[in-house]
Amino acid sequence: MKALVNKNTCIGCGICVDICPEIFEIDPQGLSESMVAEISSYYLPDAMNAASACPTNAIKVL
Ligand code: SF4
Incomplete structure (x- = not known):
């Protein structure tokens, strides 16, 4: 399975990184x-x- 982030709707709050830093990171654009x-x-x-x-x-x- 893979995780897909919709950068059109992401607001860069960082909650996903807090919960699962092994999978998610904030990119240089803040998303x-x-x-x-x-x-x-x-x-x-x-x-x-x-x-x-x-x-x-x-x-x-997915
Ligand atoms: S940073 Fe993570 S939790 Fe926050 S809006 Fe973007 S994808 Fe969702």
């Missing part, structure tokens, strides 16, 4: 991005929590 091509099963719950916590629903875990 979130996924650092990994595939999410390991170990981090999948955290990635899904980050998606749920995103205030703009910018993260999709």
Whole structure:
């Protein structure tokens, strides 16, 4: 599975990075991005929590 961040709706609040820094980082433009091509099963719950916590629903875990 992978995490996709919609940079058109991300507001750069950093919540996803706080919840799951192993997957998300803030890019030079101040928006979130996924650092990994595939999410390991170990981090999948955290990635899904980050998606749920995103205030703009910018993260999709597929
Ligand atoms: S939680 Fe959502 S809005 Fe906030 S930085 Fe992450 S992707 Fe962007």
